[in-house]
Amino acid sequence: MTFAAHIALFILLGPLLVGVVRKTKAFLSCRQGAPVFQPFLDLWKLFRRGVVRSMTASWIFDLSAPVVLGASLVLAAATPLWSREVPLPMHFILFLYLMALPRFFQTLAGLDTGSAFGGLGSSREVAVSAMAEPALILSFCGLAYLGGADTVSGMVTGVPPGRVLWRPDVILLAGTMFLLLLAENARIPVDDPATHLELTMIHEAMVLDHAGVDLAMIQLASGVRLVLFSALVSGTLFPEALSLPPFLAIPAAVMKVILSGALIGAAEAGMARMKLSRVASYLLIATVLAAIALAVRHAG
């Protein structure tokens, strides 16, 4: 039961978070913007449509969207969102590699259709994710050190509670995770989810050939991943919220997701997308921050 509820919460909060991010961006740039629930309507529309696929695509293309969604849901089952217990405790190294699995299939599918865009997007996506890898591993190691556990749920909930502002190592790690959230989920300083220009697309170019149900699954999975990352960040900063009784914990989780959506939207509205060649510097800074967080933890 809790398993189903946990997964359902992730599935419901994913599109909501995307909607909140879009609404915040629109609000900050003085536009009206689509309603917050627009992503749900989009998904509903896409799920009723058939799939158009390239003549040259193979079974890998058909497999990729379900694998992407499935792996994201398995990851979601290991992430604490509203309680300290998760349905599927998972070692963080396994977690990191499972995060790479959907990306692997998505890049393969991008190459599989034989269109130029797919290959372009795949190559950029792999470059970005390869550069994000050290920062990701270092920050998860830092979290494991901080929380004193090696499962993802254990290390997030094991972070000693206390006043956040007085804990520089926690802030640094959460900051690194936020930088990674933007990079890993194709958000603005690295990639723009709203653009469809060939010069600027990274993630979008890769999923361009997906349609209908496949596209819906991929969009749902990206929403779930966004919720997953923001749950990690907010869980690190405010571990107290995870030990509330259930009737308070679920509204608290929804509030956290809405707040992090507003934060992501504000960050995106305030920044310009950077040149592809500067993404390496951005991710290097994230790596160095994670290393400093570890050093500060060790010293302080």
Add this chain to the structure above:
Amino acid sequence: MNTITVLLLLLGLHMAVTERIRPAIHSLAAQGILLGLLPFLAAPVPAWRAAGLGLATVAVKSVAIPLILTRAVNRLEIGQESESLLSTKTVILLTGALTLSAFVACARFGLSGQDRLGAAAGLTLLFSGLLMMTTRVKAVSQVIGFVVLENGIFLFGAASGSDFTLPIELGIFLDLFVAVFLMGILMLKIQRAFTHMDVRKIHTLKD
């Protein structure tokens, strides 16, 4: 205290890494304000001394020096970039390595607890200031590096808990202020004489 130390560290790293001069000057001013807070939080000193020291720090490091530097940037019309001899990526990696080595060194010294963090951060600022002074091309960024180095020494002193006497502190401020003031004037002179601020080209001077 810990949070202020880490903020100082991050601002220092921002200055070491950023490619533009004005944000670096803003970070420098912010660092001055944070340093001004330190005497109030650190070792038990009389309130009037903490107040005097804090106010003097803020006045010199976050008002006077940034003003001189901003004026220099405006008067010299030297543009936004603080060109470096190394690429941004190399600088990021180097500052990361220097930070970690500072922390390792402080762990080896056997300092403990809060002092160790402050000392390590101070050492890091000292290193990154040195890096800025040696690898930056424009004189303004080199002056910023010098002030960062000075801030590192201040932080190290505050963390090591040794009791600075007020005259010594004031002497340091005066020293620093005069140094930056002179560099400001000197930069104007260089600009007037050579119409550029690239210190690489000064090496080619002959008499």
